[in-house]
Amino acid sequence: MEKLFVIKIGGNVVDDSTALNSFLQKFAAIDAFKILIHGGGKIATTIGKQMGLTPNYINGRRITDAATIDLVTMVYGGLINKQLVAALQSMHCNAIGLTGADANIIPAIKRPVTDIDYGFVGDIKHGEVGAEILQAFLDNDLVPVVAPLTHDGQGQMLNINADTIASFLAVVLSKQYDVRLIYCFEKKGVLENIEDDSSVIQLINKEKYQQLLDDKKLADGILPKIDNAFAAISNGVQEVLIGHADDLLQNITENTIGTLIKS
Amino acid sequence: MEKLFVIKIGGNVVDDSTALNSFLQKFAAIDAFKILIHGGGKIATTIGKQMGLTPNYINGRRITDAATIDLVTMVYGGLINKQLVAALQSMHCNAIGLTGADANIIPAIKRPVTDIDYGFVGDIKHGEVGAEILQAFLDNDLVPVVAPLTHDGQGQMLNINADTIASFLAVVLSKQYDVRLIYCFEKKGVLENIEDDSSVIQLINKEKYQQLLDDKKLADGILPKIDNAFAAISNGVQEVLIGHADDLLQNITENTIGTLIKS
Numbered sequence: 001m002e003k004l005f006v007i008k009i010g011g012n013v014v015d016d017s018t019a020l021n022s023f024l025q026k027f028a029a030i031d032a033f034k035i036l037i038h039g040g041g042k043i044a045t046t047i048g049k050q051m052g053l054t055p056n057y058i059n060g061r062r063i064t065d066a067a068t069i070d071l072v073t074m075v076y077g078g079l080i081n082k083q084l085v086a087a088l089q090s091m092h093c094n095a096i097g098l099t100g101a102d103a104n105i106i107p108a109i110k111r112p113v114t115d116i117d118y119g120f121v122g123d124i125k126h127g128e129v130g131a132e133i134l135q136a137f138l139d140n141d142l143v144p145v146v147a148p149l150t151h152d153g154q155g156q157m158l159n160i161n162a163d164t165i166a167s168f169l170a171v172v173l174s175k176q177y178d179v180r181l182i183y184c185f186e187k188k189g190v191l192e193n194i195e196d197d198s199s200v201i202q203l204i205n206k207e208k209y210q211q212l213l214d215d216k217k218l219a220d221g222i223l224p225k226i227d228n229a230f231a232a233i234s235n236g237v238q239e240v241l242i243g244h245a246d247d248l249l250q251n252i253t254e255n256t257i258g259t260l261i262k263s
Numbered sequence: 264m265e266k267l268f269v270i271k272i273g274g275n276v277v278d279d280s281t282a283l284n285s286f287l288q289k290f291a292a293i294d295a296f297k298i299l300i301h302g303g304g305k306i307a308t309t310i311g312k313q314m315g316l317t318p319n320y321i322n323g324r325r326i327t328d329a330a331t332i333d334l335v336t337m338v339y340g341g342l343i344n345k346q347l348v349a350a351l352q353s354m355h356c357n358a359i360g361l362t363g364a365d366a367n368i369i370p371a372i373k374r375p376v377t378d379i380d381y382g383f384v385g386d387i388k389h390g391e392v393g394a395e396i397l398q399a400f401l402d403n404d405l406v407p408v409v410a411p412l413t414h415d416g417q418g419q420m421l422n423i424n425a426d427t428i429a430s431f432l433a434v435v436l437s438k439q440y441d442v443r444l445i446y447c448f449e450k451k452g453v454l455e456n457i458e459d460d461s462s463v464i465q466l467i468n469k470e471k472y473q474q475l476l477d478d479k480k481l482a483d484g485i486l487p488k489i490d491n492a493f494a495a496i497s498n499g500v501q502e503v504l505i506g507h508a509d510d511l512l513q514n515i516t517e518n519t520i521g522t523l524i525k526s
Contacts, residue, residue: 047337051313070342074310078341079333082412082420086364090418096366101349103359103405133403140399142366149345155353157345 004033004138004177008166009184011041013245014080023184024084026249028091033138033177035169036095037146038084039162044075056119064119064159073099073149073157081147088143096142100150101157105130106165108150108158122150122158124168131172167228167237174236181232183225184245189259190226194219200243204261206230229261267296267401267440271429272447276508277304277343286447287347289512291354296401296440298432299358300409301347302425307338319382327382327422336362336412336420344410351406359405363413364420368393369428371413371421385413385421387431394435430491430500437499444495446488447508452522453489457482463506467524469493492524 007027013019027036048055048071056063064072081097088095100106100122106129108122137144146169148162163183170181189200194217204212209226212218218226222242229240241248243258270290276282290299311318311334319326327335344360351358363369363385369392371385400407409432411425426446433444452463457480467475472489475481481489485505492503504511506521 047314050315051310073345074337074341076341077345078337078339082336082340082362082364085362086414086420087418089364089367089414090416094367095364097362097364099345099348099360101345101352101358101360104352104357133405136399136403140396142396151349151352153353155350157349 001176001178002033004035004173004179005030005182006035006037006166006170006173006179007182007184007249008037008162009039009245010162010186011039012186013184014038014041015043019245021087023245023249024087025091026245028088028093030249035134035138035144035146035173036084036088037148037162037166037169038076038080039148040072040076041080043080044072047071047075058116061116061118063117064121066120069120069157069159072159076147077149077157081145084145088145094142095145096137097145097147099147099157100160100165103130103133104151104153105134105144105146106150106160106168107153108160110152110156110158120156120158122152122160124150124160124164129168129172131176134169134173135176163225163228167232170232170237170240171235174232174238179237181229181237181240182248183229183240183242184248185225185242187244188247188257189243190218190222192217201259204259206263226261230263233261233263264439264441265296267298267436267442268293268445269298269300269429269433269436269442270445270447270512271300271425272302272508273425273449274302274304275449276447277301278306282508284350286508286512287350288354289508291351291356293512298397298401298407298409298436299347299351300425300429300432301339301343301411303335303339303411304343306343307335310334310338321379324379324381326380327384329383332383332420332422335422339410340412340420344408347408351408357405358408359400360408360410362410362420363423363428366393366396367414367416368397368407368409369413369423369431370416371423373415373419373421383419383421385415385423387413387423387427392431392435394439397432397436398439424487426488426491430495433495433500433503434498437495437501442500444492444500444503445511446492446503446505447511448488448505450507451510451520452506453481453485455480464522467522469526489524493526496524496526 192199240261247257455462503524510520
């Protein structure tokens with residue numbers, strides 16, 4: 001099977017034009033099938049403030065109300081996504097910007113209301129992700145650039161977590177490709193000691209993960225990432241790498257910097 | 264050759280949710296290859312005002328400055344484009360939203376500065392439009408929905424007129440398809456008498472066009488549309504239809520309502 005890199009960058013990279021340009025240069029240079037998933041960044045909040053929108057919180061959780069979904073559809077799906085596409089095109093990388101609504105690549109439903117209504121947030125419909133059309137794009141030498149948005153199939157756009165999209169796309173494409181899923185974030189990897197940036201754990205397998213959980217060594221922020229990683233590993237993805245964008249893309253085909261997650 | 268409908272709707276349809284929904288229902292029902300190109304609408308101006316942006320005019324002409332290109336990239340490429348895609352998906356039409364930057368379907372340059380600098384406005388590079396990749400999308404049963412934006416190949420997004428995109432896409436695809444180009448606007452067609460909405464001219468050929476020009480019967484607003492139409496006809500497009508969205512899509516395969524432009 002051919003190699004496919006599914007790479008997610010967070011808002012911290014999107015927000016920093018120097019870091020972003022450096023990342024995109026390395027991404028464009030990867031000589032293999034590849035997909036980029038990007039987070040949102042702070043610019044949506046800035047533009048929301050300029051427009052006089054007030055973020056809506058319930059029990060400390062941000063709610064995606066009608067004004068917010070329009071705002072992020074503009075900013076993530078328009079401004080950020082198209083700026084990434086234009087930048088990659090300038091680096092001779094034939095990028096195509098997508099949300100989950102485009103070509104229906106990520107069918108989803110609005111998250112059911114339980115004790116809390118998160119608003120216009122999507123949960124992916126399992127088994128229905130558009131692997132075939134993504135493969136057709138890759139076969140046409142296109143590089144999908146996916147914004148953290150999708151739709152409910154009934155005309156409504158929905159907000160969705162970029163880590164979750166990356167994990168799902170990696171899984172559905174693992175039948176056709178040898179997929180390496182890469183989460184770029186602000187640290188050099190998963191840290192044994194949160195206070196010590198050099199304490200990167202090189203390998204996490206299931207036993208190590210359980211041990212880290214038992215020892216309560218993992219910060220809240222990293223837990224969902226590792227859960228997404230193990231979900232991917234359990235469903236066909238070869239390996240997941242978590243670390244800093246600068247390190248991870250340096251020697252992408254034989255990378256040992258960052259934290260490797262394998263079953 | 265198979266039929267391909269290239270259909271452009273203006274901002275007036277985009278701005279009117281009832282008219283838009285009615286249009287999209289008819290568009291989704293067209294049982295043939297099809298591409299939708301959409302204009303901007305007034306919402307960009309509204310959001311620009313909310314953000315405190317002041318439109319920039321030189322000699323009465325709106326200039327696309329840096330703040331404006333970001334604004335329209337958000338609003339046309341994000342909000343409007345994705346809302347159209349989500350709506351069409353809900354009608355079982357497998358829409359994919361694109362700007363000219365995506366998959367590099369519309370290579371362009373920033374308009375050269377002469378007596379006036381229009382700012383970030385694009386002129387299409389002739390002969391380089393991405394016909395092949397559009398054909399691949401159509402062959403995969405996708406329906407391209409194109410926003411009035413493109414890029415300069417050097418990382419900069421550019422504003423571009425939707426009528427111009429429609430004419431160019433119609434031309435480049437006319438080698439592979441029997442193309443009918445349709446301009447939807449607020450009148451029932453080109454009017455013999457601008458004061459009389461019922462004076463629709465049924466057919467304009469080159470002789471009739473010259474006669475209308477000599478008699479100075481054409482309003483300023485319609486002239487570029489007819490020029491775009493004749494540019495398309497001269498370059499392989501079968502016919503161009505100009506009229507009201509409601510009429511044009513009613514019986515699209517054998518339409519006689521509106522103004523037909525043929526060589």
